[in-house]
Amino acid sequence: TPLMDTVPPQVVPGADPSARQLCFAWGPAEVLVCETLFDRAGGSRSRCLSWSPSPSRLWGEGRAGTAARALTGSVAGTGEGAPSFSRVFVVRRDQDIYIQTLRKLFNESHGIFMGLQRSEEELAGRSRKAQLVQVSKNYRSVIRACMEDMHQAAVSTRDPALQGQYSTQVSILSAMELIWNLCEILFVEAAAAGPLLLRLLDWVRLHVCDVDSMVQEVLSSESPSKHKLFWNVVDVFVLQGRMDEARHLLSKEASANPISMNMYKILDDLMKKMPVPNHGNTQTLTELELKWQHWHEECQRYLQDGTFASNPHMESICKILLGDEDAILEKKELMTTWYHFLVTRLLYSHPTVKPLELRFYAQSSMDLFLGGESSPEPLDMILMAAFEFEMHQVIKECSIVLSNWWFVAHLTDLLDHCKLLQSHNLYFGSNMREFLLLEYASGLFSHHSLWQLGVDYFDHCPEYGRVYLELHIERIPLSTEQKALKVLRICEQRQMHEQVRSICKIMAMKALRNNRLGSALSWSIRAKDAAFATLISDRFLKDYCERGCFSDLDLIDNLGPSMLLSDRLTFLGKYREFHRLYGEKRFPEAARLLLTLMTAHIAPCSFWMTLLTDALPLLEQKEVIFSAEQTYELMRCLEDLTAGNPDKQKFQDDDVETTKVEMLRLALARNLARVIVKEGTVEGS
């Protein structure tokens, strides 16, 4: 049976829906797909795939998890059909979960997620916001660290296929960070007019790295101003608003050109004087706009009087400073993306842009930049949705495009903590945050190793988290006792009694199958499972009857208070105590205990014969041990056993049993005679 472990989400290779009907069986994190006997016209009877409740546990521990489940499915699907129908496909809903390098992302972000859930909601406005921004930055730094690892892996591998895979992952992670960062600026921090532009500039500088190598090449050359890409680098700095760096480079060129010194000086001065919003609150937006207007007019003047006419490079820079769209667009290659163009445009023509005005500039920047040559890609649509403050659209698009739930689940949770998503309820399930967290955590649970992380995510889904956890936890294969203990701890902490019982029962069953009665008993004691404790006690007693000695004395002698869990266990403990007393030759105590076991109905009736036989050697001791009264009681027990139940007739036919009963009667009669004499003598004297 061919198994497709990971397949693209839309197409199941090998399955041909045009030729045959497909049928599906939905598991919690995977879908089984198989071809049915239905022909297109319909009519024939279908065979069903069934998703067994916890197959990996029932079918042993060989290959835990998915493979075992898939095999189970395939067995279910092929039972009666032709061999050609025996293909079963496993389709997973979260592909990225299985990428080794991303496990770092899942684990480290789990810690951040937990920190966020614990964080103080009561913190006042500004410090709460600072806290949330910090959380957002932490998430991003994990993405970046992962990206670096992935990049390293890509560089160090020799396998071209693997290299391609890693590179794809790097670009996906990079896109994720880009989107997250923009959401951080617009939604989490909700930067206001002024600082907003500064943040967007940082965003562009951080993410447009295609030009970095060029900048590096020019700066590290012997004489940068002679380099053929010199002006390109100056332009890059200007386009990104890195004025100091641009001026530094220009000053080198100026010193090499004494004739045009004045021109450089003027441009340098303009660049130096350019008003920028500052982080502090020292100037109002009106003040800034006023200064800006003034500076703008000055630039305009210099451009119009032809100050830079002799140098096309400087003239174009001056035009950029004036926010001339055509001049900026000429540098398309240096910006590489429409959102860089947007930010440059804002910097030089609308530095005090308000958040809600962004959408207009964003749309027109994209249109201008792409110029009808190419259509926007998914990433463009996501960023556009962010600029339009359509948070739900961002999340929706990301859910469709990305091959993981990690991104949307964590981003949505963060936005929810920012109290930005409350009004939005889905028409199915609970709210969007919970829906996405459930999806993500279900993916984790389908992984053979990452399931532990999923638990905490379910814990923070108030509506369905518990139910999901209950369903998923039962599917964790319990390969060792240690693993079972870990799963058990999770269930106990959450008062999941049903699951606790089931885990202990499974472990007790396993131990029993392996003839580990002691282990089996301690598992049923842990689950307080009286019925199972009874079953195991019976096994102990059966073993004793067969072998004539107890196994696992270290356990039975140390039952302690757990002895009270079941009547049979109590009997087992007490019966063993009788043997100990007998062994220590404490006959009167042993005799008393033996009798009590029957008269107080602690011993099961089926065991009375054994107990009475055990009384034989005591009856035969030199000194009299059973008193007259005790002897009468023993006799009554024997009569109850032999006469009380008509079913026992058969057993009376048994020769050995008959002999035993007769021997007992004889011993009892003799003991009675001896005790009457003894008691009479003692009382008479």
Place this chain on the structure above:
Amino acid sequence: AMEDVSAKFVSQKISRTRWRPLPAAALQAPDLFATGSWDNEDNRISIWSAGDLGNAGLNGEYHGEPHLLCDIQHNGDVMDMQFLDQERIVVASSTGTVTIFRHHQNNHTLSASHRWEKAHYHVNQDTSCGGAACTGVVCNNPEIVTVGEDGRINLFRADQKDAVRTIDNADSSTLHAVTFLRTTEILTVNSIGQLKIWDLRQQRNEPSQIFSLAGDRVPLHCVDRHPNQQHIVATGGQDGMLSIWDIRQGTMPVSLLNAHEAEMWEVHFHPSDPDHLFTCSEDGSLWHWDTSTNVSEKPSFLHQGGRSTAYLSHSTINQSVVSAWLSNDPTKDRMEITNLIPNQTLSVNSLDVLGPCLVYGTDAEAIYVNRQLFA
């Protein structure tokens, strides 16, 4: 302090971390450690360099995260792991197999040098024979003792193909851990709260002494012996309780100390400074227990996340020289306890201490190295 800790996410859940032992009379700090993983489709034994020792920063702090030197695939979960000597590591597997791996130090490679297949096994009702998890291993070169879920005790010699001695059904419940008490005696702990001493010279297959927790028979998961005073033994239980036993007297622990909220997976006395003890737990905490502070000299305070200590002593016997661990006068000797991991959520499965260095590994797939424990 947390700043001295370097962490590395390793994309596998770590079940064991062990420092490579230092050659006798070595003065330098340990630099290499081994880890084992569990619950992966592909589990591994890995050797790590603790970080760049040459790069001491301005304030004497060390930089650099642990980096991988070599690794090798391991069949089954790594249940326990011990260095036999500087080059060889003995690994206990959930498949019941015990393997000696050799770390070739010149070219940093690992290879399996000896293997005892199914050293631990179950005999099923249908008399088929399946591997049973080997839960604990302890070495005293060349001797190796292993225990398992099958209640079996094996004694191997590194240079011999077959077991030197096997005690079948030594325990009717699961044996969780083992350590040497003396060269010929071992200590085991089991899942019904018992601590047993076995004398390997004796031919009878029974423990020479049994100690046990009172009340509910809470399973014991780990055991360590005081490096200098061999009668002092520490165990950790399923309820997170640290028990200190004096095996010269009584059958119950001298004191029960409570700090963890879930299974205590490992307990280690500091090998050269045994006033300090370290424990880690399923609850994601790692406690440092310090009895070296004298309350009369220095007011005892509890660090972040610290809780008060509880003393439940069962006997009061006057001893001329009382170890701080056995003392049960809470007013005179105070224990200072510190949680070294305040915000961890997933289990800390293993820890090891050597010199000033601590290494631990978690289910959150990270390993941590702290090289200034007592700073």
